[in-house]
Amino acid sequence: MVIKVAITDDHKMVLKGIAAMLQGTPELQVVGMYEHAQDTLDNIEKDAPDVLFLDINLPDINGIDLSKMLLKTNPELKIIALTNFEDISFVKRMLKNGVHGYLLKNTDKLELVTAMKTVLSGELFLQKDIQASLLNQGSKKTTDNGLKPKLTRREQDVLVAISEELTTQEISEKLFISPKTVETHRMNIMSKLGAKNSVGIIKIAIEKELL
Amino acid sequence: MVIKVAITDDHKMVLKGIAAMLQGTPELQVVGMYEHAQDTLDNIEKDAPDVLFLDINLPDINGIDLSKMLLKTNPELKIIALTNFEDISFVKRMLKNGVHGYLLKNTDKLELVTAMKTVLSGELFLQKDIQASLLNQGSKKTTDNGLKPKLTRREQDVLVAISEELTTQEISEKLFISPKTVETHRMNIMSKLGAKNSVGIIKIAIEKELL
DNA sequence: ACATTTTTAAGGGTATTCCCTGATTTTTTA
DNA sequence: TAAAAAATCAGGGAATACCCTTAAAAATGT
Numbered sequence A, B: 001m002v003i004k005v006a007i008t009d010d011h012k013m014v015l016k017g018i019a020a021m022l023q024g025t026p027e028l029q030v031v032g033m034y035e036h037a038q039d040t041l042d043n044i045e046k047d048a049p050d051v052l053f054l055d056i057n058l059p060d061i062n063g064i065d066l067s068k069m070l071l072k073t074n075p076e077l078k079i080i081a082l083t084n085f086e087d088i089s090f091v092k093r094m095l096k097n098g099v100h101g102y103l104l105k106n107t108d109k110l111e112l113v114t115a116m117k118t119v120l121s122g123e124l125f126l127q128k129d130i131q132a133s134l135l136n137q138g139s140k141k142t143t144d145n146g147l148k149p150k151l152t153r154r155e156q157d158v159l160v161a162i163s164e165e166l167t168t169q170e171i172s173e174k175l176f177i178s179p180k181t182v183e184t185h186r187m188n189i190m191s192k193l194g195a196k197n198s199v200g201i202i203k204i205a206i207e208k209e210l211l
Numbered sequence C: 001a002c003a004t005t006t007t008t009a010a011g012g013g014t015a016t017t018c019c020c021t022g023a024t025t026t027t028t029t030a
Numbered sequence D: 001t002a003a004a005a006a007a008t009c010a011g012g013g014a015a016t017a018c019c020c021t022t023a024a025a026a027a028t029g030t
Helices: A012-022 A037-047 A063-073 A088-096 A109-120 A128-140 A153-163 A168-175 A179-193 A198-207 B012-022 B037-047 B063-073 B088-096 B109-120 B128-140 B153-163 B168-175 B179-193 B198-207
Strands: A003-008 A028-034 A051-055 A078-083 A101-104 B003-008 B028-034 B051-055 B078-083 B101-104
Touching: A003 A012, A003 A037, A003 A109, A012 A028, A012 A109, A012 B012, A028 A037, A037 A051, A037 A063, A051 A063, A051 A109, A063 A078, A063 A088, A078 A109, A088 A101, A101 A109, A153 A168, A153 A179, A153 A198, A153 B198, A168 A179, A179 A198, A198 B153, A198 B198, B003 B012, B003 B037, B003 B109, B012 B028, B012 B109, B028 B037, B037 B051, B037 B063, B051 B063, B051 B109, B063 B078, B063 B088, B078 B109, B088 B101, B101 B109, B153 B168, B153 B179, B153 B198, B168 B179, B179 B198
Parallel strands: A003 A028, A003 A051, A051 A078, A078 A101, B003 B028, B003 B051, B051 B078, B078 B101
Antiparallel strands: none
C-alpha cells in the first residue's frame, strides 16, 4: 500500500527538503505541496493524503486553528506538526487538538519515516527532545513560567490593539466590546506582565516577543 | 568550471531542500552542508566553496558575526544570507558587513541559481521584495537621515525616562525640570517619531533602535 | 455535570496624558 | 556676532488612562 503524503510550509526550501527526503522510498508518494493554509484547505480533499506535515508558523493562520479545520473535514488524516522551536505549551495545545505528531525542522530522513509509520499506526509521535521537555514540565513545574507570561486570546487582541496606538474607545470599536472590558483586559495584561502602564506593556511585550 | 556550493542551516530540511534544488544542475557541486556555525568554521577552508548559503538565524551565533569571521579568513567566499523575514535594517547591516546576497527562504530554483551567478560575478543580489523595501526607505526621507530621526539630548533623556514607565511628574523630578517642560519634550518626540501617544513612542523607538 | 478560566461589563473615582497657544532663556552653529 | 536650534516654562481644557471593586455570562477543561 502506498502512503500518500502532503506538506504545508510557506518556505519552498522546506517543501523541497521534505520531498527530497521522501524520494527514493517507493512506498511513499508526495501528493501535495502547499505554501499557504488556503492552498491546503482547497486541495486536501482532492489530494487525499494519509499524512500531512504541517508548519505551525504559517503567516495567514495559526497551526492549531488550521489543524482543527482539517481534522473536522478529514477525520482520517494524520497531521504531523512542524516547527523551529520546541514551545512546550504549544505542543500540548496542538496534541490536545488532535495533532498526531510533532517534529522539529532539523529532522533527518530516518526520523521522518519513523514519525509517519508511528502516526499511521494510530499512535502519537514525539521527538525525544520534546518528550524530555514534557516530562520535565510534569516534575519541575517551574520551567515554563519564568520566561513567557501567558496571555489569553482576548488579552492578546487587546495587546495588539494597544501596540497599534489605539485608544480604549477605538479598541472597543475594533473588537466590538465595551470600553470597560478593554480596560479590564489592559489591567490584566499590566498585572501579568508586571507593567506600570501601557508603555511598560509594549516594552515588555516586545522584550518577551509577545508581539 | 564547477561551482562549489555550501549551505549552513540548523534545519536539516532546509539543507536538503537547497541541495535538492541544486541537484540536476551539473555545473554545481554541493561540497558542504553544515548545521551549526562551528561546523561551518571548521570545514569551510577544507571544503573551499565558492558560494555559501548562510542562515542568519542560527542558534549559536548571529549571522553578522559569523559572516565577518568567514570573510576574514576566506575573502574570496561569496555569502548569500538566508532568512525567513525581510527585516530591512538587518539586511542593511548584513550588506554593510560584506555579505553578497540576501534570499528569503521561500525561493525557487531559478532564483537560487540567479543569485549564485550574480554574486559570483561580483555583484550584489537582492530579491525584488527586499529591493523594493530598500528603495522605499531611501525615497521616504532623502535629505536628512533616512535611518533614524534624531532626537536632541534632552529629548533622549525624556525618551529613556518614558521607557522606564515614569509619569510626567516623576520624569520632571528625575531631570530637575518642570512637568510642563517634560510634556513639551514628549510632544516633540511624538511629532518627530510620528507617534500618536507614548505607546507609539516606545514602539517606534525600539524599532529604530533609539533605546 | 461540575469546576475553572475567560470574557464580558459596570460604577465611581483619581491621575495622567494629550493638545493647543505662547513665551523666555540658553546653547549651538553658520 | 547674528541666526537657528534647543531647552525651559505656563495656562487651561478635553481626552484618556489608571485603579479599585464587583459580578454575571460564556467558553473550556476534567
